[in-house]
Amino acid sequence: MSLTNKLRFCVGHSVDYHNLVPNAHWVQKLGGVNFKVEYQIVAHSDGDIILHTISEAILGALGFGDLGEWFSDTNPDNKNLDSLDILRFALRQCHERGYIVGNIDVSIVCDAINFKDKKAKIKEFLSNFMQSNINIKATRFEQNSVSKIKCYCVCLLVCN
Numbered sequence: 001m002s003l004t005n006k007l008r009f010c011v012g013h014s015v016d017y018h019n020l021v022p023n024a025h026w027v028q029k030l031g032g033v034n035f036k037v038e039y040q041i042v043a044h045s046d047g048d049i050i051l052h053t054i055s056e057a058i059l060g061a062l063g064f065g066d067l068g069e070w071f072s073d074t075n076p077d078n079k080n081l082d083s084l085d086i087l088r089f090a091l092r093q094c095h096e097r098g099y100i101v102g103n104i105d106v107s108i109v110c111d112a113i114n115f116k117d118k119k120a121k122i123k124e125f126l127s128n129f130m131q132s133n134i135n136i137k138a139t140r141f142e143q144n145s146v147s148k149i150k151c152y153c154v155c156l157l158v159c160n
Helices: 049-061 083-096 119-130
Strands: 009-030 033-041 099-110 133-139 148-159
Touching: 009 049, 009 099, 033 119, 049 083, 049 099, 049 148, 083 099, 083 119, 099 119, 119 133
Parallel strands: 099 133
Antiparallel strands: 009 033, 009 148, 099 148
C-alpha cells in the first residue's frame, strides 16, 4: 500500500513554462476553454498550460511524478494531445485511489494574453468539469515579457 492511501489529505504543486509566438488569428485553449488570442503557446500538446499544471499537481499529490513521465513530449502519440484527456487521466488516478479534489488554486503569469475577462469563464468550466472548488488568478511579469507564459498550481486532495 502506498503512503498516499493512508493519508487524509495530500497536497500537490506544479509549475509550467511555455514560449509564446505571435499569431493574430489563433484560438488557444486555456483552462479547457477556447479563446481567440494574438499569441500561440508553443507546445507538443494543445498547449493548455492551465490544465497541464492542474494535472501535474494532482499527480504530484499522489506521488506519481511529473507530467512528462506520463505524457512525454518525445512520444509522437502525444502530439497535439487534448489536455482535457491529460486532466481526465489525473482525475481517474485520484478517484481510483479514494481521493477527491478538495480545491485547486492556479496562478498565471503572462504579459501578452490578458486574463482579466477569461478567468471567470475558466473557473466556471473547471468548477463544473472537476466538481471542485477552483480559484484562478493572473498577474504580469511587468517586464514586457510577451514571449513567455508561466503557470503555477496547488491542489488539495481529500480522502473520500
